[in-house]
Amino acid sequence: MKSLFLFCRPGFEDACAAEVSAHAGRLQLPGWCRARPGDGFVLFTSHAEDGGVCLYNRLALDELVFARQWFVVLAELGALQPADRIGPLLASLDALPEPVRGFWMETPDSNEGKSLSTLAHKLEHPLRRALADAGRLADGSPLWLHCCLLGGDHLVVGYACHHNSAPWPGGIPRLKMPRSAPSRSTLKLEEALLRLFGDAVDRYLPPGGRAVDLGAAPGGWTWQLVRRHQFVTAVDNGPMDAALLDSGQVEHRREDGFRFRPRQPVDWMVCDMVERPVRIAALAAEWMTRGWCRHTLFNLKLPMKKRRAEVERCLALIETRLTKTGIRYRLFAKQLYHDREEITVALIRPPP
Ligand SMILES: C[S@@+](CC[C@H](N)C(=O)[O-])C[C@H]1O[C@@H](n2cnc3c(N)ncnc32)[C@H](O)[C@@H]1O
Secondary structure (H helix, E strand, O other): EEEEEEEEEOOOOHHHHHHHHHHHHHHOOOEEEOOOOOOEEEEEEEEOOOHHHEEEEEEEEHOOOOOOEEEEEEEEEEOOOOOOOOOHHHHHHHHHHOOOEEEEEEOOOHHHHHHHHHHHHHHHHHHHHHHHHHHOEOOOOOOOEEEEEEEOOOOOOOOOOOOOOOOOHHHHOOOOOOOOOOOOOOHHHHHHHHHHHHHHHHHHHHHHHHHEEEEOOOOOOHHHHHOOOOOOEEEOOOOOOOOHHHHHOOEEEEOOOOOOOOOOOOOEEEOOOOOHHHHHHHHHHHHHOOOOOEEEEEEEEEOOOOOOHHHHHHHHHHHHHHHHHHHEEEEEEOOOOOOEEEEEEEEEEOOO
16 A cells, blocks of 8 residues: 545645655655645655555654545546446455445545535445445444545545544534634634544633633634633734623733733633734743643644745744743644634643
């Protein structure tokens, strides 16, 4: 198994390809990438026969910033006949190491991918039946089958382990915009919390916690925190949503987010200010090293061309500053589905 299939945001294929190639080089598993702008995916192929699976086993999806989801490629199937797409797919599963717990019919997050979603949906039922009949399904299996449609007659099939993949097809969570949330940005924080903590979110955001939201207006992120019973200091010169202020859980401070200091340490500092990424990274590092917050989650906006280089610069700055103070933390950096020209970064310490 030579190849890995990586889903990314359309327009970020070059960053995704450069990133996976850099890790492959570091792990002495070099290869090349098929990465066309706008495709919404990258296909990495190793020079070694088993290079794809070796790379998958030695790299975590969470180490990749620009890949939302990925899988080890078993086969790329072309010239599929409309009358029987499932037969060749099933025949390509001989190299599958063991039965799978389930499968996803996926499409890239591109315009072409969206036009294939009805077909993908139609193929789900016959594929489930065919997998069951062939004895390829097993409840306790750690493996998940991925079938990504690239055209009506073209698909890539492969597998991933559930502990080294995103919990959603294509890495895309289908979240509903909450009616009372004041901005769509709310979905960015909701996705980040789901992706980071899943069902364990209460351990990291126990009710009654204290948070600071820098660049909070109109309040989409604050809304997520209030919903989880946090007391929030919302820092922004812009107006906050009136209903949020009426909740009694939000104090609005019309101040500069770079100058604001909390009166006492808080559990969380979140920040969605539109600023140069390196300034935001330095601010987050300062909040952590000075002990003003226990955890932080922020967006780095990436309107520039050299996005990957900018991200690396910011992450290196954070690592240098936090390492100096000996703080133990987990760094998570990912371009999530609800992120646009930006990525989400979190610095998480063990819950108290
Ligand atoms: C993308 S919006 C935040 C949206 C917010 N997260 C939400 O969910 O509704 C960016 C906000 O950052 C604020 N901002 C930018 N620079 C700031 C600064 N230096 N201090 C405080 N707020 C700032 C802007 O006023 C704007 O409201």
